[in-house]
Amino acid sequence: MKTLLRHCLLAEVLGTAVLMLFGTGAAVVEEQTHALGHGGVAAAFGLVVLVLIQSLGHVSGAHVNPAVTLGFWAAGRFPGRRVLPYVAAQLAGAFAGSALVRLIATPGSTLGATLPAHDVAQAFGIELFLTFWLMLVILRVTSSFYEQGLLVGLTISATVWLEALVGGPLSGASMNPARSLAPALLSGHLTAAWLYVVAPAAGALLAVVTNRLLDLRPSPEA
Structure with missing residues (x-):
């Protein structure tokens, strides 16, 4: 039975808020205490993604990411009429999560905002x-041929963990x-x-094209 849109949107709002609470929240805790280290923050993102996939994946797919929603739509696995509502829900959840993280942050905190370490071109x-590879992994492991329950969540979360690390x-x-947008806007x-909008969107679309090339079958005459 198809899940009602309102249930999916609630799951996306809640899931994205929790992603921010534990992901960017870990960055704020590290900023204040230096107790987690960069590896700990990366682990927090990977672990919360695993939890979200296993708990909310059966409701909304646990996209919690506009780039992932865009990628699934471009791959023909997600209805176009749900793209904008999903993105709106994800943004609402991200801002709600960042607002809660702000309650524990010190004045001047970036709230876990993503910023280029060097130049913009390199960060782009x-x-x-990173988004290309994440989306490609998602498309591969969620195909009907490869999908194997818990292994899907483990593979995707390990990818997030590795890339964040x-x-x-x-x-x-x-x-x-x-x-990226929620903490950037709330912290100024x-x-x-x-670039944190354009690059992930482009990476997700590139992954869709690559996934199709990987799925090409040779002709009988070959």
């Missing part, structure tokens, strides 16, 4: 590739426009905010 390239110091490893740290 990194975000493009390696790419985080350079670009913030956002891979998610909602995750808007440096190159556009």
Whole structure:
């Protein structure tokens, strides 16, 4: 039975808010206490993604990311009429989560905003590739041929963890426009905010094209 849209949107609002609470919340805790380290913050993002997939995936798909929703739509796996409502729900959840994180943050905190460590071009390239690889992994492991329950959540969360661990110091490893826009706007740290929208969207679409190429079958005559 198809899940009602209102149930899906509630799951996306809740899921994205929880992503911000534990993901960017970990960044704020590290900012204040230095108790987690960069590896701990990366682990927090990976673990919360696993929890969200296993708890909300059967309701809304646990996209919690406009780039993922865009990718699923472009791949023909998600109805176009639900794209904008999903994105709106994800943004609402991200802002709600960031507002709660702000309650524990000190004055001047970035609230876990993603900022380029060096130049914008480098950060754009990194975000493009990280989102490309994340979306490609998602498309591959959620196909009917490969999907194997818990292994799907483990693979996707491990990908987020790995990418946050390696790419985080350079670009913030956002891979998610909602995750970047909410803390940037609430904290006022808007440096190159556009790239955290454009690069993930482009990366997700590139993953869709690559996934189709990987699925090409040779002709009988070949």
